[in-house]
Amino acid sequence: MPTNKPAAQPAAKKKPQVTPSPERRRELLDTAAEVFAAQGYNATTVRKIADAAGMLAGSLYYHFDSKESMLDEILSAFLTELWDGYDAVLAAGLGPRETIEALVTESFREIDRHRAAVAIYQKESRTLSAQPRFHYLSDSQVKFEKAWLGTLERGVAAQVFRADLDIRLTYRFVRDTVWVAASWYRPGGQHSPDEIARQYLSMVLDGIALRPT
Amino acid sequence: MPTNKPAAQPAAKKKPQVTPSPERRRELLDTAAEVFAAQGYNATTVRKIADAAGMLAGSLYYHFDSKESMLDEILSAFLTELWDGYDAVLAAGLGPRETIEALVTESFREIDRHRAAVAIYQKESRTLSAQPRFHYLSDSQVKFEKAWLGTLERGVAAQVFRADLDIRLTYRFVRDTVWVAASWYRPGGQHSPDEIARQYLSMVLDGIALRPT
DNA sequence: TCACTTCCCTAACAAGTGTTTGGTAGGTTA
DNA sequence: TAACCTACCAAACACTTGTTAGGGAAGTGA
16 A cells, blocks of 8 residues: 555545535446456556546546545445345245245355455455454454355254254355356356256255255 | 566576476475465465575576466465376276265365365466466366266266256356365374365255155 | 536555575585 | 685666646636
């Protein structure tokens, strides 16, 4: 991080006297997210983002106060929407199997809508969550694990899921199978998010081996 | 890439008149791989690598001629070993199901031995393979897909695997479930690579849902 | 017309980047 | 002893990085 930060004047937090339009911000964040996802956060220079947006590097700072802020907004906006969906599912009082099905389906829908943000999250969250500013990533991950692991345990107790598997391994298995899809998924492909979810669930729940009838 | 490269003198490729020991190179590559895996290639400075190795940045250039060369050696060494294992499996003439089982088991063993290299590969291969120098990553990926997809198709034809699934989706499913494990796997954990492979195979082949007997 | 706001540009900055060059301590060989 | 080699250090280099300061063009409202 170059340039010396201005020592944080006491009662004068840096509040620029300008008011960028939220719509333009969203536009810029979307292109920034694409570049971040494609090249990786660290390999992405603000000049590349500016290029993709058709402007010069310095101009970005009219809308955002740092490159890190852009990343922050991208990730937190995504997580907020994600949890809106998840919380709705978890509050619906479904059985374990139905909850898993709903969570997986919801996840693929989020991948469809926030492909770039998901890809960034996957690549960078582990290193970012060490930073205090991105601690909410850890919080989210804990909540995430609680929701999925809890559902799996409920399922084992209800004899809906197999009891002979390491539950933690199962959790990671299900979680990863879903979210890595963001690395190859392209919206507008031949499968809709719901169709992908259906097939994934079929594989995860019943396996890919042919059952002797 | 800073500094102007010396214009590539015609008959004088840069061949230093020194002979670093291969053992020391391996040591340094191992620590470099750890740092790359932990921080990401781009976020890793040569000074960080040197720190981890207990020396100064410039000293690395006695052993390697660039940061990129280190990455190159790490990845190509890993892929060479990986394909040694895979080729042996593929040449064994096993049935489709047994081939998949052997490939998955072999993969987890590779993850156990080359955890850092696998993590780097996962994070960076997509962007790297665009560079001519790392084209072998694409080649490997093509060969990889051919081996796995071919085995799955054989299995469907032999009525060992389900025919009602999109085979391409299945391929990505199996591939991803295996390799993302590198992101959380730590050697010396409570499960051996073979045990993890066993449970993973059980999930992938038979599913996590409890079957009514 | 003037004042004001929004949005971008120009031009620079200081720190950090990968890399090179020349030197040197310590060991081995003759 | 001298010559040589290995493995590192010290110090710089050219360039890139995120960021800032000042300015200006175009539009809006009075």
